[in-house]
Amino acid sequence: MTLFALIIVPLAGALVAWIAGRRGHVKPRLVGLLTALAEGVLAATALAQMLASSDQVLLASTRGMQLVLDGLSAPLVLLTGLIGVVAVIASWRIADRPGVHHALLLALEAAVMTVFLAGDLILFYVGWEAVLIPMFFLIGGWGHENRRHAALKFFLYTFVGSVLMLAGIIVAVMTVKSTLIGAPSIPIDPATQPWLFWLIGIGMLVKVPVFPLHTWLPDAHVEAPTAGSIMLAGVLLKMGGYGLMRVAIPYAPDGFAAAAPVLGALGMAGIIYGALMAFAQTDLKRLVAYSSVAHMGFVVLGIATGTSLGYAAAMLAMVSHGLVSALLFLLVGSLYERTHTREIARFGGLGARTPRWGGLFVFAALASLGLPGLSGFPGELLAVIAGFGAFGWWISLVAIGALLGAVYNLSAVRRVVHGGLAEEWSALSDISRGDTIAAAVLCGGIVVIGVAPDLILRLTDPAVTLLVRALGGGS
């Protein structure tokens, strides 16, 4: 029941927020916040129920659909619940049609929950596509200067990926004769698996995004409103990694075995390319966007190893990136709200003028560069270790990426937080109280996972072991 509630509650909240939005500007925010909080509590309840069950899997089904919560989806469901609250707080001061804005935000959360909870392929695809609609309207309706173009580009780009995925899903369903997600009972012909893997995987690789398919991401992130960027980077990108582990690889294990070196190479290319591009940006939000490409490269690298260590690393890196990128986008959004610019060159010395914002930004940059003790470190380290086992010395290329990660993050800190204060910001106010609270929650999560990555690892372990064991049978 909790699982259905996870999807229905935000939908109901969306409806209420939309109706409340016609009466005034404050009510929809409250509705949004309450719904997001309720959703977070529900996610925690579902986790508790899952842990209490004997086999650590929570199931729910109707005649038309099946929902599953297990170790692979639980961390992401929790993350979605948390990021949902942050996104609502981040859009607190939106004055333009707040009812519709919050309704879209909650609908987006419901769609993402559907993807993570889906127990059958049809529902998985339905949720996957349903995510696009609220995101399209969020970018187009509340985005920045170039939003019209970015909204359509985002939709078309990811839609092309997903329709190819649909073709793959159709082939898989046709062969297996069941829509339930899981290791196929009728093995798929090894001759079709190589192209089947890429067909299903392409939709997810676009979503991740993997290096040559990432071009939609900077535009979408930069033009999206703050809440949209937070949801996009914090949660939506995780759909890609989750989909690879949950659907693409189990259905075509032989295809994955053949594609793994390519995937690994793409992951490494993403790490280096993302870091280089981030370093070259003059727009702070674009810098954060490209850092996502680099971080998600670690996720792809971890998955490409096909080992339980790699999978665990990918899960850890995804949760960590969800928290860190949400924090970064929250801070950049808060800065933009007060300065109406994101140009790095115009900032400087903000640490002195806005100490709370500056401190949080330094913290976020340190988390992003993978400082030990913060959440970025364990996941990426494990991914590299797993990658070393699978790809040998090639993995040393990642060291360049890690180094560059330190370079762009620290140089951003130096150029924005340190240095002399620019004249035009001498009257700049500090980050608002609501944003501070949201940022503090995220910081807490980052520290907890950084100090005790075991929490996530122990949660994902049973599911990951199961998935990898099925993989071992195929390859």
Place this chain on the structure above:
Amino acid sequence: MSFDQIMEFLRPVLSIGWLPAAIACAAAVAGLVADMFAAEKTGVAIVSAGLAAAALLSFATALLPMGPAGTLIATTFGVVLTGGTFAGLAAVVYFTAFLSCGGGLSSGRAGSRAAVAALVAIGAAAGQVLLGAADVIILFVSLELLALVAYALVASAGSDRADEAAARYFVQGSVATGLAVLGIAVIVGLGAGTSGYVDLGTTLAAMPPGASLLGGMLLVSALAFKVGAFPFHSWVPDAYETAPAGAAAFLSASAKAAAIGGFTLLFVRLMTVQAFASAGLAVSIIAAASIIFGNLAALRQTSVGRMLGYSAIAQAGYALVGVCVSPLGGDSVSAVFLFAATYAVGAATAFVVLEYFASREPQWDGSIAGVAGFATRHPAASVALTIALLSMTGIPLTVGFWGKFFVFYGAAQGGLLWLVIIGLVGSAISFGYYGRVVRSMFFDAPSSRDEVGAPQVGDAPARGSVWPSVLGAAVVIITGVAPLIWGLSLVYALFAFR
């Protein structure tokens, strides 16, 4: 009384296959009579009510549990007027026809609206006969009746452009009629006079393969013209753009769904014959060409109506994907019917919204850029149009997703994976133009030119109402979500091919 008992009680009435058609035709006559007494609005309303009754009746018939050995099927003059599949799609034909008249046909010329509504009702009745045809002669007669209605509807706008489009449509349509007559003559003639579908299958198998293939190819050409598929598509954009939007809703939805359904039922029988295997290949090539051409051409359009016209070519391609694998089995036929139904509801809703826009915004020139800012002025209609366009794109949570999913699923089962991928990439491209309309409505500020003359209350000819748009959109969403909750058997029950 339980639902089943009610249905059993109503069975004698629902089993009368010709009843919906009779109601529609009677309503058409009544509407014309009302028009004689200068009560045009009442006339349109009477016709709409008749179509609504016919749609409900057909729907109830489709829900009727079939008796053993198909006791429902009554064959009169080669027309099978009831039965699951036929009634389910017939309900959609009547429903979309009802939507197109329901708004009062406000975009049509004053004085011609009741006549247009009557034409729509008669066309819908012809559509039902077409779906129920079990004989090529009946198929041909109903198809031509539908075509005559269509010519008149295109011309009903009364402008020079409309006359030209109608004349062109008529000339091209006559050629298609000729092809169809030839094809039927070949098949029926060589088959020694048998024209019923059931007997045709056996007589065709005994024919020289070349001759039967010639007949088959001629019929394929006629089919391609009637559904507006690639090499015979040129009438579609002109007709949809120039016809009054309400009439275009009927043309693009009801008429097309009926044509797709009728031809599917013919081809599913013919293509089981070995000699027709290459006709199946021809259909698949036409399908691929329509999808590619329709989607690419629609990308370049600036007028909403014309864009929908080109997109209809692509949609016809998707339907043909289903047609060419329909001989595989009953499920594949259901898939084509489902697709035709989902497309029809989406297209009807889209055109009905255009009619509403045209009646409320006299300055609107029909262009995509011109709908800028409509979302703030007409929120309900804009949301309805968005839902309709998303449905035609095939996005989940709208019914269009199920239509496309089952058509492509059938095609993949038939080994036509290349066609599936072309079709799916085509759907992705289609958002390139559907999305532009949505973007224009919601994200663009209206140009100042529109603001100047906007309030023009007094002399607006007829103000369309928004409820048909909302009704259509609601149907799209409800039928799109319901299968997720109650299972897919629901979808199949309505369009089961038995």
